[in-house]
Amino acid sequence: MSLFDKFATQRALQSALADGGRVPALATPMDVIHSATSATIGGRRMVLAGTNNYLGLTFDDECRAAAIAAIESHGTGTTGSRMASGNYAGHRALEQAMADAFGWPSAIVFSTGYQANLGAISALAGADDFLMVDGDSHASIHDACKLSAATSIRFRHNDPENLDRRLARLGEDAKRTLVVVESLYSTLGDRAPLRAIVEVTKRHGAWLLVDEAHSFGAFGARGTGLCEELGLLDQVDFIVGTFSKSLGGIGGFCVGRHADLELLRLASRPYIFTASPAPAVIAATHQALRRVLRGQDLRERLMAHARRFYAEATRLGYRLGTATPGPVAALVFSEREAAQALWRGLFDAGVYTNLMVPPATPSGLSLVRISLSAAHSNDELSRIIAALAEWAPKLAAAAG
């Protein structure tokens, strides 16, 4: 009898993914980072196409300078919670800037994106309340359901009719229900039917929280996401996002159309019982936010890359997670071995991507997930597409 007996599934997966001592597909060791789109891995310089660095701001000159200046003036860390000694002027200024970006009265910064969902959702919905979450939600949303004292119910992925039926079953309790969706799903890159979800949610008198982790920075005239792009900001109640994708840092946020969101500072355990983000992270993120808000050039470049990649991958016969081009492009396989072979083939061709396998994926699918960046050069994108072209006939032959 061992505490590790329960990890038989993980042990089998670890063994299946081991590749004879070659660079592993999971937790790939990054040796040297050269830029937002280039790193040395396993002794070779690679194009990075699996980083979520959608705008390429990790190496932005002004963001780096802001981080360095913050270390010089405020030190390396806060060593305290926001409720204690970790409530610096920089944290408060970033929250004000984030609230202003949405035109809403309240914004709360969390130490990670995971904690933003955990902290906002678990505190907003308590005992006697209900959480209604999309079945394909990120782990942070499902974990928030576990932490919350609310009753949690899942509805079918991207299915407003299914949501409608479940809210109808709740009757008057729908008014005590927080509906949670992601605007752009991180595994398949598909978008939520936000207009229909808003309509259903409001018709039942429920509340709506939208996670814009993968769309913040990439969509909307000001870059605040798909709710902005679709003109829905006056109907959504809360938006959660992360600093670790388009903003190039680490941390998360929740903004609210309701000033009472501020009360969560006294109730949200993942907000209270952790140290606040380091000054360098806050300063770089604030600078990145300024760049995002005037970043239409970056968004246009990112979407041009997305349209080109989706067109080429489709032409080559790959099955994509969605037909609508966006910063996430998932090449979908029913067999893990096929995805694993493509991941290795792309790696050997000098392109780093993400391998995603069940149970971390929806519908038992295996994925080679590619994230595009405004920082990719046209030549880098050509190299990614050329590697896919080289592998397309091999995969077709293996599939018979």
Add this chain to the structure above:
Amino acid sequence: MIQPNTVGLDGDADLAREVGLDSVQVMDMIMEIEDSLDISVPVEVLAQARTVNELRDGIKRLIGSSS
């Protein structure tokens, strides 16, 4: 979804170990049951059901409490 050679498993069969369902597949199965019976099964009920019988009992309690 159900793995081969599971016909004949009794109600005490473990959904993960014996029926061979991972957590995502259990969720998919529950959604089918929810639509068939026009009920919503809270996630907390699922978390407590490790066998076919426990799942059945949890759903029976739900239906009973709503009737």
